[in-house]
Amino acid sequence: MIRRLLLTLLGAAALLLVPWTVYLAYTLPAGHGTGQWRSAWVGFDIALVCCFGVAAWLGLRRRRAAVPMLAATAALLCCDAWFDVVLDWSAPDHMVSVAMAVFVEVPLAVVLAWRARQLLTGGMPSRDLTVQDIELHNDPSYQRLTRELSALGSATPHTLATALGHPRDEVSARLRRLAEGGYVRQCADGQWRTAGQSLRLPVLDEVDEPDRPKVAAYLAAKYAGELRLLGWAAEHRDEFGPWGQGERAVTHLTAAELANFTAEYNELLTRYCLLHDRPQANTREVAIRFYAFPFPANMSARADCSPLAHAAANPDAAQLNREPPSFTRPDVIGAQ
Structure with a gap:
């Protein structure tokens, strides 16, 4: 019931804003003086600073509330860019506002919105389980390799070969095959690490x-x-x-x-x-x-x-x- 009322309210607001926007476009003057110019912009920037600070605080604590805060910060950055460019368009330094909008405010807003969406959708690659995955899962050598790598956190092929007692070339080949399936990845320092992914079970x-x-x-x-x-x-x-x-x-x-x-x-x-993403102190698998x-309808x-x-x-x-x-x-x- 509440959801339906909220959706009705949102739809009605969108419809009512259309004629109101048209009315403003024909009635508002091209220029307008205000006595609260400084207060308006200082208040806006204070709100923006608060959004950045709260988003950082929530992010550090991995709170789910960081998602709407990131979205709100991105929206305020877009508003900041819009009003800076439009209100300074006739000013001598208007290109500074344009540059700030193009190279700082809008890109940062896009990054924050992208991160909010990533947090909302999980941020982990997802795909369907394939026959190739089943072959890897059924092969004890691959299962032992991934478990050993998961226990170590990160390792070189030499370290894994020593721990498993297998030839290094054989371990390297298996790591490359696992990487093709998205199970592991190689870092810039040459170390290999397990990579999280979500595999959807197939419908037979x-x-x-x-x-x-x-x-x-x-x-x-x-x-x-x-x-x-x-x-x-x-x-x-x-x-x-x-x-x-x-x-x-x-x-x-x-x-x-x-x-x-x-x-x-x-x-x-x-x-x-x-x-x-790796075993740490005070963690357990x-x-x-x-x-x-x-629920079974005929359960006694x-x-x-x-x-x-x-x-x-x-x-x-x-x-x-x-x-x-x-x-x-x-x-x-x-x-x-």
């Missing part, structure tokens, strides 16, 4: 017929592994301490609402995956899962499946509701 019916058996076998093995992982997590849930978190719920959603929820979840997941599916004792009902009936079993949530996720290297 949309896979080419010759590749369908291989993809089906991969998906079956993947979900069997997920079941084993969740079973292990349930058995060891009391050992995780603060490293074991989870929530579950049953609710009513439309398909569009569920799609929006999944998109927001993926954005949040990606943002946290980008926090640490954490498995994160999310599944959403239609459905009321007992409610987390609240289960906890109320057996308070000592409330910890069971903290099991790691399961989720059909895009594969992220380093989070297998």
Whole structure:
């Protein structure tokens, strides 16, 4: 309801501004004197400084509120460029305003807007899983190589060859193949590092017929592994301490609402995956899962499946509701 009212308000404002803008174009004088010229510009620049400062503060703390603040700062920079150029057009130094707008204010606004969009969409490359990816995932040598590189943070082919006990040329060839798939990248100093990316699992019916058996076998093995992982997590849930978190719920959603929820979840997941691109002090490799599916209509004792009902009936079993949530996720290297 609120969303519909807001959209109606925005649409009505856009329509009303059209005749108002036409009216101003024909009625406003070409020039106008003001007694608050200094206050207007000083106040505007103070607001711009505040936006820069707050955006930097939020960015340092990796707060999601940095996104609208970056967008607001970009908008103010565009306004600054517009009014500087238009109001100084007849002044002797108007070319200074034009140069500032072209080379400083507008480019900086574009960078901030681009960064805001990158933060909003996750900032991690995303693509569909291919048969070539499945071949890499099924090859133990490639899996061991990526895990060793992830544990080291960064390494040269020589260091990896020594750690793995493989010839250097063989390790270099595997690194190049992984780089073609976007799994690793080579830095300017020659060191190799893992590269985050999101791989969307394919829909079996949309896979080419010759590749369908291989993809089906991969998906079956993947979900069997997920079941084993969740079973292990349930058995060891009391050992995780603060490293074991989870929530579950049953609710009513439309398909569009569920799609929006999944998109927001993926954005949040990606943002946290980008926090640490290598192992650091006080960090651990954490498995994160999310599944959403239609609740079985014919499940017996459905009321007992409610987390609240289960906890109320057996308070000592409330910890069971903290099991790691399961989720059909895009594969992220380093989070297998």
